[in-house]
Amino acid sequence: MIPLNWYLWxxxxxxxxxxxxxxxxxxxxxxxxxxxxxLNAVNISLVSFSSFLNDMRGEVLVFFVIAVxxxxxxxxxxxIIALFRNRATARVDEVNEMRG
Amino acid sequence: xLAEGIFAYLAAAIIVLSILVVTRRNPVHSxxxxxxxxxxxxxxxxxxxxxxxxxxxxxxxAGAILVLFLFVILLLNLKExxxxxxxxxxxxxxxxxxxxxxxxxxxSLRSFVAGPSGQITxxxxxxxxxxxxxxxxxxxxxxxxxxxxxxxxxVAIIGAIVLAxxxxxx
Numbered sequence: 001m002i003p004l005n006w007y008l009w010x011x012x013x014x015x016x017x018x019x020x021x022x023x024x025x026x027x028x029x030x031x032x033x034x035x036x037x038x039l040n041a042v043n044i045s046l047v048s049f050s051s052f053l054n055d056m057r058g059e060v061l062v063f064f065v066i067a068v069x070x071x072x073x074x075x076x077x078x079x080i081i082a083l084f085r086n087r088a089t090a091r092v093d094e095v096n097e098m099r100g
Numbered sequence: 101x102l103a104e105g106i107f108a109y110l111a112a113a114i115i116v117l118s119i120l121v122v123t124r125r126n127p128v129h130s131x132x133x134x135x136x137x138x139x140x141x142x143x144x145x146x147x148x149x150x151x152x153x154x155x156x157x158x159x160x161x162a163g164a165i166l167v168l169f170l171f172v173i174l175l176l177n178l179k180e181x182x183x184x185x186x187x188x189x190x191x192x193x194x195x196x197x198x199x200x201x202x203x204x205x206x207x208s209l210r211s212f213v214a215g216p217s218g219q220i221t222x223x224x225x226x227x228x229x230x231x232x233x234x235x236x237x238x239x240x241x242x243x244x245x246x247x248x249x250x251x252x253x254x255v256a257i258i259g260a261i262v263l264a265x266x267x268x269x270x
Binding site for chain 1: 123131144145153156157164175185195216219222252257
């Protein structure tokens with residue numbers, strides 16, 4: 001039996017890779033993919049908790065996370081298309097209209 | 101021993117693929133590597149007795165979300181991505197913030213204490229099937245969150261159409 005801690009470590013590392021990608025990349029599409037990576041890391045830890053504690057609620061939460069990730073991807077990609085139509089760029093450091 | 105070997109392979113593949121996803125220059129390569137990553141995560145769910153989640157990981161994430169990403173990337177025609185720098189100017193700062201967060205998670209994982217064990221064991225899942233057990237909980241105890249999430253999806257559909265459509269002439 002694999003200890004629960006291994007799964008939590010794997011989840012933490014994948015989450016940190018997602019955070020690092022979100023904070024350092026310039027392309028807005030890769031930033032959205034980093035968000036998906038973070039959501040997947042959380043899903044790994046939820047499924048492993050659920051399996052180790054013999055409880056189904058974690059997996060129900062994963063179901064909702066996947067639904068929210070799908071709607072987030074649809075909205076986010078809609079925003080990217082609207083941004084590209086107005087500015088013809090996918091680089092976040094060129095988008096500064098809302099800077100105060 | 102076999103279980104540890106499978107977990108070691110899956111964990112190594114997931115970590116290497118996730119690092120590759122966030123560092124590739126070409127977004128199409130990133131999406132295709134992410135497809136491979138999602139298949140490995142689905143295999144990890146199979147080792148945790150979560151067959152239904154493995155199936156929807158492949159169907160929804162790999163089948164729907166990644167196709168949407170690929171479609172948008174091909175729609176945008178990102179030729180200038182090939183020449184400009186991949187990272188923002190202050191990227192060491194972002195990396196430092198991420199590593200600091202890893203340090204904090206490390207500290208919190210040390211003091212983790214598991215809660216009381218529940219009723220649904222692996223043996224029960226094997227006799228009743230995972231989909232049935234998950235569906236019973238989802239449609240009894242979590243019926244209101246289920247309805248709310250359907251509203252979230254409806255709002256997302258309408259919002260995506262409103263954001264992406266061309267301006268109508270007034």
